[in-house]
Amino acid sequence: QADKLYRGRDRVVVLEAGSAQRLLRNSTSAWVVEFYSSWCGHCVNYAPTWKALAGDVRDWELAMRIGVLDCADENNFATCKEFGIHFYPTFRYFKALATQFTVGENYKGPDRELQTVRQIMIDFLQNHTSENKPPAWPELEAASSSSILSLLDKPQKHYTAVVFEKESSYVGREVILDLMQYENIVVKRGLDVDQKLMEKLGINSVPSCYVFHPNGSHGLVYMQKPLRSFFSSYIKSLSGVTKRLSSLRTLPVSQNEDTHTSLNVWKEFDKRKMYMADLESGLHYLLRVELASHKILEGSELKTLKDFVAILSKLFPGRQPVVKLLETLQEWLVSLPLDKIPYDAILDLVNNKMRISGMFLTNRIQWVSCQGSKSLYRGYPCSLWTLFHTLTVQAAKRHEILVNSGFDDSPQIVLQVIRRYIHHFFGCMECAQHFEQMAKESMDKVETLDSAILWLWTKHNEVNSRLAGAPSEDPKFPKVSWPNPDLCPDCHEEVKGLHVWKEADVLTFLKSHYGADNLSYRYTEDETKANGAAESRGREGGQKVTTHQRKEDNLQILAQNTRPGIGEKLEKASSLADVKRKSGDRDIIGPKKESKQSVSFFGIGFSNVDMSLCVVLYAASCFFLMIMYFYFRIRSKRWKTRYTRPYV
């Protein structure tokens, strides 16, 4: 709990999967919610502003509440998907008294400064119609001159404070909301347009505050500075103006004080190694959370997904079930004659259909070399960098595989696909913008696959130096130029007292660090499955093996399960794949050795399940033949005795 970005005392309501919809629907207050991700550096950096805003408008909570929802928390994945959150942070407004589920309205302010957000909150409150405006809300519209004049020399039950200001000013409305939970006071907003009224009350400058006392006296209040805080605190200090008791028992501030007791046990690791648990956890997040937030994929998004999965299927140095899953997904995407794909169909394939056939990717997050000293640090972006570096290294080692698989011979091929992935799908929008800027400057100049490895390394170091010292930096893992001398002494040199990188040595180091041989399978979901991994390390050798018969089954099952129209096309895709297979148009890369789980006869691959079925069928047919044999033997004996019995 201590390492969460937001806590109850921050006055921000921490929404969770179970509470979000319930609190946001039919609420008597409007809401502004930040959907954030604890791995997103910008969200971490912005947290102090969001907390400060929540503290600043704490008296407005009967009209508007400030919430947060952590989309990096596994429990909230589905909820963030329901709200259609693609990028972090995303700010959404929710109107009060909404009877239906809504995904809210996007924040459209020019910046995210505290004051701008506060003013847009007021605009949003004023956008409520008479039907969805709770009766307890104060009036934010300017009062008419006549209603203000009617207060003169007339005793009332309570104070009335009028903040005179320009039409464009927000001070009056802010003071009204600051005082909305106080009794014995009504605050109104007056505009400086009625010069006669202004002269009558002796107001020469705006904003100014004019107070009508219960005893009928009234007068202009002298303020040292005409600021919201000065007006509000003066009015709150008037004798008899007190906070309503019911307001003191405010709405629940946060549900999360006692929840989230996830016990993150520190995992010891070797910083010289790469961990499969990081790669698989990152891949799980990428496929099941980041991409899954896009309901339908089409156009350049779909093309990017296809290319990215194709690169992964050729270069991911994973365990066999994972590699098979990627290969099958790639084949499925390629053979699909659709220009739009509902992402749920992909999820169904990955989560259900493939699993039946033994293709499997963990659905648990286990950060090892990407774990942070607190849960708000590191994690997914660290695993994504690791994956990207691995792909550039694998591309250089296994270039011919890419070319044989129909990729163009460009040395930038992997970098360009990574660039498009980041542009379309990476949840941290600011990160994507920075990366695009770097790519625009120099990615096109990359001329060899080795320089692609070095390009990514250089750019990653640029990001490291930009982020050094930022609040998102994990103190236990400071952002430094990498690899440091401790990791790679050969990579460093001094020329005339100045540090220089020895790029040839850096390249050798990167190839070794991000090579499949440097992968540790410790902490993977089932370490025993690592024998599959040892086999798949042979992928660096890049040999062809047989493909999966189950792909066609998957397509057929999917065809039955998806929408009409898409179903038909999926069936066609199935037969297309069949034609492709018969014509020998296949080029799937797999383990060097034939795995224990896959046996090949006449170019057709059989899994353990296939083999077991064969054995069962074989045994059943033997059994059946035996029964037939004995049956006919007994019949023939009876027949013989009947016909050979002598006549009497």
Ligand SMILES: Cc1cc2nc3c(=O)[nH]c(=O)nc-3n(C[C@H](O)[C@H](O)[C@H](O)COP(=O)(O)OP(=O)(O)OC[C@H]3O[C@@H](n4cnc5c(N)ncnc54)[C@H](O)[C@@H]3O)c2cc1C
């Ligand atoms: C494409 C991309 C762009 C990003 N842009 C931003 C941004 O603009 N602003 C922001 O706040 N956050 C950004 N992030 C996130 C940020 O870079 C870090 O990933 C995050 O802060 C977690 O940092 P970390 O300490 O885990 O190390 P990371 O920087 O994530 O590095 C992960 C691991 O890679 C290795 N490594 C470090 N440097 C290099 C290198 N130069 N070459 C090869 N390997 C290396 C180390 O083993 C390190 O532990 C971006 C992430 C990605 C994937």
